[in-house]
Structures are given as C-alpha cells and as structure tokens.
Amino acid sequence: MTSEQIIEQTRQAVIDGDAESSRKLAGSWLEMGLDPLLLINRALTPGIEDVGRLWEEGEYFLPELVAGAEAVKTGMQILEKELSQMKNPLSETRRVIIGTIFGDIHDIGKSLVATLLRANGYRVQDLGSDVHASRFLEAFQKEPADLICISALLTTTMIGIPDVIRIFNEHSCRSQVKFLIGGAPVTGSWAETIGADGYGADAVDAVRTANRLIGKIQ
Amino acid sequence: MNNINPQIYLLTEDDIHRIIDDAWEVLETVGVEADHENVLRKAADHGFRMDKASMRLYFDRKKSESIIQNVPASFKLYDRDGLNALTIGNDNVYFDPGSAAVFWLEPGLTTIRRATSRDCIELAILTDLLPGYRIQSTGVVPSDVPEDIADSIRLLFALSFCTKPVITGTFNVNSFAIMKSMLESVAGGSEALKNRPLAVFDCCPSPPLRWSHLTVSALVDCAVSGIPAEMVSMPLAGATAPVTLWGSLVQHTAECLSGAIIHQMFGPGSPIVWGGSPAAFDMRHGTPPMGSMETMMIDLAYAQIGRYLGFPTHAYMACSDAKTPDYQAGMESGIGAVLAVLGRINIVSGPGFLNYENTQSPEKLIMDHDACALAYRLKKGIIQRPDDHPVDIICRHAIDGQFLADQTTRRWHRDEIDPPGSTIYRKSMDDWLRDDRPDARQLARKKLETLKNQPHSRLEENRLQSLTACLMEACKNKIYSDSIKLHLERYLK
Numbered sequence: 001m002t003s004e005q006i007i008e009q010t011r012q013a014v015i016d017g018d019a020e021s022s023r024k025l026a027g028s029w030l031e032m033g034l035d036p037l038l039l040i041n042r043a044l045t046p047g048i049e050d051v052g053r054l055w056e057e058g059e060y061f062l063p064e065l066v067a068g069a070e071a072v073k074t075g076m077q078i079l080e081k082e083l084s085q086m087k088n089p090l091s092e093t094r095r096v097i098i099g100t101i102f103g104d105i106h107d108i109g110k111s112l113v114a115t116l117l118r119a120n121g122y123r124v125q126d127l128g129s130d131v132h133a134s135r136f137l138e139a140f141q142k143e144p145a146d147l148i149c150i151s152a153l154l155t156t157t158m159i160g161i162p163d164v165i166r167i168f169n170e171h172s173c174r175s176q177v178k179f180l181i182g183g184a185p186v187t188g189s190w191a192e193t194i195g196a197d198g199y200g201a202d203a204v205d206a207v208r209t210a211n212r213l214i215g216k217i218q
Numbered sequence: 219m220n221n222i223n224p225q226i227y228l229l230t231e232d233d234i235h236r237i238i239d240d241a242w243e244v245l246e247t248v249g250v251e252a253d254h255e256n257v258l259r260k261a262a263d264h265g266f267r268m269d270k271a272s273m274r275l276y277f278d279r280k281k282s283e284s285i286i287q288n289v290p291a292s293f294k295l296y297d298r299d300g301l302n303a304l305t306i307g308n309d310n311v312y313f314d315p316g317s318a319a320v321f322w323l324e325p326g327l328t329t330i331r332r333a334t335s336r337d338c339i340e341l342a343i344l345t346d347l348l349p350g351y352r353i354q355s356t357g358v359v360p361s362d363v364p365e366d367i368a369d370s371i372r373l374l375f376a377l378s379f380c381t382k383p384v385i386t387g388t389f390n391v392n393s394f395a396i397m398k399s400m401l402e403s404v405a406g407g408s409e410a411l412k413n414r415p416l417a418v419f420d421c422c423p424s425p426p427l428r429w430s431h432l433t434v435s436a437l438v439d440c441a442v443s444g445i446p447a448e449m450v451s452m453p454l455a456g457a458t459a460p461v462t463l464w465g466s467l468v469q470h471t472a473e474c475l476s477g478a479i480i481h482q483m484f485g486p487g488s489p490i491v492w493g494g495s496p497a498a499f500d501m502r503h504g505t506p507p508m509g510s511m512e513t514m515m516i517d518l519a520y521a522q523i524g525r526y527l528g529f530p531t532h533a534y535m536a537c538s539d540a541k542t543p544d545y546q547a548g549m550e551s552g553i554g555a556v557l558a559v560l561g562r563i564n565i566v567s568g569p570g571f572l573n574y575e576n577t578q579s580p581e582k583l584i585m586d587h588d589a590c591a592l593a594y595r596l597k598k599g600i601i602q603r604p605d606d607h608p609v610d611i612i613c614r615h616a617i618d619g620q621f622l623a624d625q626t627t628r629r630w631h632r633d634e635i636d637p638p639g640s641t642i643y644r645k646s647m648d649d650w651l652r653d654d655r656p657d658a659r660q661l662a663r664k665k666l667e668t669l670k671n672q673p674h675s676r677l678e679e680n681r682l683q684s685l686t687a688c689l690m691e692a693c694k695n696k697i698y699s700d701s702i703k704l705h706l707e708r709y710l711k
C-alpha cells in the first residue's frame with residue numbers, strides 16, 4: 001500500500017467509524033517509518049471533520065459521531081506511542097480535563113461533550129462523575145491542560161463549580177487555564193457570575209466555545 | 219349499564235414473561251451495584267451472592283420472588299388532614315404536576331428563569347385549586363434558598379399551601395430524616411404517618427443497574443418507615459440502555475425488581491411503586507425526550523409489566539419537550555395524558571412540564587388540566603343508560619328533530635358530554651373575533667387570573683409552626699439559620 005492509499009483509507013475508516021481499520025492502518029503507517037503527524041493531519045483530522053460535517057448536515061446521528069471519534073482515538077493511540085518520542089505539538093496544546101462535579105452522578109451529557117471534543121481533535125482526560133474540586137487540580141498539576149470542563153445537572157451540586165475555580169486561584173493556576181461549564185441548570189449568566197470563561201448549552205456548543213476560548217485545531 | 223373499560227396493551231402475556239425472564243437472567247449474571255453497606259450485609263444475610271469490593275449484588279429468582287411476593291398491589295394515600303384517601307393501584311389514574319423542575323416559565327414569556335420560593339408556593343396553590351389534580355408534587359426547586367435544604371423547603375411550601383398528598387424526593391442523604399419529621403409533624407406522629415401516608419418518595423436507580431448511595435438510602439429509609447417509595451428507573455434507550463425498546467424494558471424490569479427486593483428486605487409489605495422516567499434518547503441532539511412516542515411506548519409497556527407483577531405503577535407522562543406551551547407541547551402532553559389513562563398508570567407525573575423535565579409552566583399546568591380531563595372522559599367509556607332506548611328516542615324526534623328538548627337529553631347531557639376546559643375554545647368564529655382572538659395560552663392566563671382571586675388552603679397556625687420548627691431544627695447549626703427564619707416568615711405570611 002502506498003502512503004497516499006493509507007491516508008485515503010484511514011480518512012475513510014474514520015468516516016465509517018471503523019476503529020479496527022484505523023488501528024491497523026496507523027500500524028502500517030509506522031511500519032513504513034512515516035511521520036505520525038502527517039497521518040493525523042491528513043487523515044484523522046480531516047476524517048473527523050467530515051464526520052462533523054455529516055452530522056451537521058443531518059446525515060449522521062450521535063452513534064456515527066461516537067464511532068468516528070472512536071476510530072480517531074484508536075488511530076491516535078498507535079501514533080501517539082511514536083509521537084511521545086518526538087516533539088509532540090498535540091500534547092502541548094488543547095488538552096482538556098473534564099468531569100461531573102462532586103456529589104453529582106449525571107454523566108451522560110458530560111461524556112457526550114468529551115466525545116465531541118475528542119472528535120474535534122482535543123486531547124481529553126475524563127475524570128468521570130462525582131469529581132471533587134481537588135481532583136481537578138491534581139489532574140491539572142500532574143499534566144497541565146488548556147481547558148477545564150465541568151458538568152453539573154443538579155441545583156444542589158452546581159454550587160460546587162465555583163469551588164473548583166477557587167481552588168485553582170488559591171494554587172495560582174487560575175490564569176493558566178480556561179473554565180468551560182455546562183449542564184441543565186447552568187446558564188450563561190451564572191457562568192459569568194462565578195467567573196467561568198465560557199458556557200456551553202450542548203455538546204456542539206461546547207466544541208464551538210472551546211474553539212473560541214483556546215483556538216481551533218488546524 | 220355496561221362499559222368496556224377502554225385500555226391499551228402493548229405486550230402480550232408471553233412478551234411479558236420473556237422480558238421478566240431476561241430481567242432475572244440479568245440480575246443473576248451481572249447483578250446490580252448497591253452503594254450501601256447495610257444493603258450488602260442484608261442481602262448476604264438473605265443468602266444472596268454479593269461482591270463487597272464492587273458492591274454488586276446478584277439476585278437469584280426463586281429467593282427473590284418470595285421476598286417481593288408481599289408487595290401490596292395498592293395502598294392508600296391521604297391528604298394533609300388524613301382524609302380523602304386515594305387508592306394508588308387498581309384501575310385508578312391520578313395526575314400530579316411533574317416534579318423537581320429547575321426552571322420556571324412566567325406566564326406570557328418565552329424565556330425561563332430559575333425557580334424561586336414564590337414559584338413553589340404558586341404551584342402548590344394552583345394544584346390545590348385545580349380539582350383534576352388529586353395529588354401534588356414538590357414540583358420546582360427554589361434557587362433562593364441554600365441548596366442543601368432546597369428539597370426540604372419545597373416540601374414545607376407544598377404542605378403549607380396545598381392539602382393534597384405529595385410526590386417528593388430527596389437531593390441529599392440527610393434530607394430524608396428532615397422531610398420525614400416534617401411529614402410526621404403534619405400527620406400527627408410517626409404512627410399516624412405510617413397508617414395514613416401523605417407522601418411518596420421518588421428513588422431513581424442510575425442506569426444501567428446501579429443504586430447510588432443517595433437513592434438506595436431513600437429506598438431503605440422508606441421501607442423502614444413505611445412511607446411509600448416510588449422507583450423511577452430511567453433507561454435512556456441507546457445511551458444508558460439498549461437502543462431497542464424491548465432491551466430497555468428488560469433493563470427497566472431488572473432495575474425495578476432489584477429495587478423491590480432491596481426495599482422488601484428492609485420493610486416486608488411496605489408500599490412501593492413500579493415507576494420510571496425512561497426516554498428514547500434523541501440521536502441527533504443527545505436529549506432525553508419525554509414527549510416522543512417511543513418514550514411513551516416504553517412507559518406503557520413497563521407499566522403493563524409492573525401491573526402484571528402486582529405493583530402500583532407510575533410514569534412521567536403528559537409532559538413535553540417544547541420550550542413554551544405551544545402546539546408541540548399540547549400534542550405531546552395530550553397524547554401522553556390519553557395514553558397514561560388507557561395504560562391505567564396509577565400515578566402520572568408530568569403536567570406543567572416543558573423542556574424535558576426541566577421547566578414548569580403555570581400556563582401549561584392549566585392547559586394540561588384540560589387535557590387530563592379529556593383523557594378521564596375517555597376512561598369512562600361508552601355507557602348505555604338505564605332509560606336509554608335509542609329507538610324510542612329516535613322515533614320520538616324523527617320528524618321534529620328536537621332532540622335538545624327530549625327529557626333524556628336534559629337528564630344525561632352532563633354525564634355524557636363534558637363541557638370544555640377553560641383553555642379549549644369551542645365558541646364560534648364571530649365570538650372568537652369579538653373576544654380578541656384568544657389562543658390557548660391567553661385563555662390559560664385568564665384562568666390563572668381567576669384562580670388568583672380564589673381563596674386557597676393554608677395550613678393552620680399550630681401545625682404550621684411545628685412544621686417550620688422541623689426545618690429550623692435541621693438548620694440549627696447552619697450559618698444561614700437566621701436568614702432562613704426570616705425567609706420563611708416572609709413567605710408563610
């Protein structure tokens with residue numbers, strides 16, 4: 001197979017949501033000694049953009065979107081092993097930490113947001129649900145991120161979000177990161193009041209706002 | 219008098235058996251997670267397989283069936299004064315406003331805002347004044363009080379301004395004790411509350427197959443104190459449960475069976491309702507639609523299963539995903555109300571709800587009241603009256619056509635033909651033009667205005683004081699204790 005064929009097929013694998021092919025093709029790419037970044041930029045990223053476009057056009061539904069994101073993820077996992085030995089521009093920027101706030105186990109919306117962010121090229125660390133403020137900080141201190149995404153579905157738990165921002169302030173990390181928040185009881189004006197940087201009404205809006213806050217991936 | 223008692227069935231008996239068989243297989247093989255040490259211990263005492271580290275319980279069918287065999291098929295729910303018992307079960311269908319909306323849609327507006335204490339009170343008063351709602355709910359979450367007592371304080375307002383029994387639930391593990399003490403103070407002690415329950419507590423398992431600490435605690439607390447519990451299992455087909463309606467029903471059945479087993483281990487014979495808030499996940503927008511036909515089909519089918527197993531039933535129906543009380547809202551809520559009645563679902567939470575359970579709208583509550591009335595009319599069916607000899611009547615008026623003047627018309631028209639509700643316009647076009655072309659929302663607002671001028675119920679002073687004392691006791695060591703006192707004084711005036 002030529003490198004051009006691999007690129008074409010990998011892009012198609014993402015569009016088809018075919019994680020197995022994506023993994024195999026990424027493996028063949030590395031075996032041929034080619035630059036992993038090239039496959040990311042020419043196949044995985046355009047592939048997921050195609051998926052996003054098909055979704056926006058109404059052709060694709062969430063399961064196709066999730067399958068596309070999975071295909072990108074499996075391809076990335078193979079390529080990243082190689083990338084980590086090189087200077088990796090992806091690991092330096094656009095890293096996202098996401099979680100549902102402490103006391104709250106609603107995680108469906110949060111997981112959707114994580115999936116769409118991933119599908120749009122962000123490297124997402126999902127801390128799950130019921131996440132204490134200190135765990136957001138720990139994750140950040142372990143590996144810095146550009147964006148902290150917090151979800152809350154209960155009026156009783158949303159008040160935990162300002163605690164996360166406060167704890168980042170107390171540890172002088174606030175200026176290094178943006179906060180994007182969402183969930184049914186959260187509103188744009190409340191996000192402003194508590195000093196978050198952005199609010200997303202749904203998963204697509206979350207990607208849009210993330211792009212605005214920390215720059216869209218090329 | 220004969221009456222065919224119109225009903226709807228989505229499953230055959232054979233279907234029901236297959237779904238229940240599969241649910242038992244799920245419970246025996248993957249089991250459920252129950253985040254509560256006492257529950258794990260109790261299950262082990264009953265000889266159930268248990269894995270402490272993963273908090274998983276495995277329920278084998280034979281043993282389980284003997285534990286849940288004493289679930290009452292019906293129970294009575296009383297009003298604040300221990301009167302007007304409603305039987306929850308059998309063929310009875312009772313609507314109550316959808317519970318725990320975070321937002322409130324002010325009449326006439328199109329933008330929502332966070333709900334407040336004033337809205338809790340308005341909802342309680344409206345429910346009290348609307349006779350078609352025989353049960354109330356703690357339907358909105360007030361944003362102007364400390365979050366950790368928001369669940370309790372909404373119950374306080376509900377009990378203070380509405381006599382009807384109440385569907386409620388906790389947001390915190392600690393709240394059950396506070397809310398129970400409030401109910402006891404109103405009912406006149408714990409025995410009185412047990413004998414004449416006036417509230418039902420929602421307990422929601424997390425799909426798939428998980429009883430969180432909060433919900434399993436509520437389940438156990440209800441079982442022990444004899445307060446009716448309502449399992450609100452919510453498979454989201456395609457998101458947190460199999461995408462097929464059938465598969466979601468298997469999961470729903472497994473979650474409810476597991477809840478009933480846990481509940482009955484702690485309170486054999488305690489009342490428990492087979493309920494839910496499932497949704498067929500919207501695959502484009504990632505939302506949990508309450509008004510979709512597939513959602514309502516899951517509701518009807520699980521209620522059929524619950525009934526078959528001998529439980530009273532509940533569903534979130536007669537609600538909508540629309541953002542304002544518009545055509546979509548009417549269509550979804552009206553269809554839901556009719557289907558819920560045809561499915562003989564005993565407690566139907568939903569009226570007033572918009573925006574998938576997130577918004578409560580007083581205008582819509584009024585409109586839904588009319589929709590529920592239409593559904594109730596259908597339930598009555600077609601009846602042959604004792605003196606109804608159609609051939610005679612037709613012969614009498616075959617020539618003059620004056621059926622309006624016939625004595626049977628006068629005798630039966632009120633029983634046969636319900637007058638339209640206040641938001642249903644049946645007058646002529648000319649009248650409509652003269653009336654300034656009102657639409658349903660405007661008619662609802664007009665009705666709201668008249669209701670506002672009506673006297674409403676208020677808990678008498680001594681009971682109000684002991685009710686408030688229960689809440690103040692819970693706030694005793696909190697920094698907001700004084701401000702809550704002022705808040706209550708202001709709103710309970």
Ligand code: B12
Pocket residue numbers: 103104105106107108109110112113149150151152153154155156180181182183184185199200201202203204205206317318319320359387388389420421422423424425430432433452458495503504505506573574575576
């Ligand atoms: C499913 C559900 C559950 C499931 C959750 C399962 C799970 N794995 O997540 C279970 C059964 C566990 C559950 C439990 C409870 N629930 Co619940 N639940 C819901 C329900 C019906 C749907 C939520 C959902 O998944 N929506 C679908 C997703 C895709 O939408 P979403 O979460 O809003 O996310 C979207 C946006 O908000 C946004 N978004 C979300 N997160 C983020 C984050 C960022 C960074 C951004 C940018 C955007 C964003 O994008 C998402 C995708 O479009 C809602 C009603 C509702 N419509 O919201 C009630 C609801 C949230 N629950 C409610 C309640 C009361 C409870 C319980 C307290 C009930 C009880 N007494 O047991 C418990 C609490 C448990 C706990 N400690 O968390 C109330 C909340 C009222 C309140 N006080 O705030 C609601 C509103 C229902 C109601 N009206 O009664 N619940």
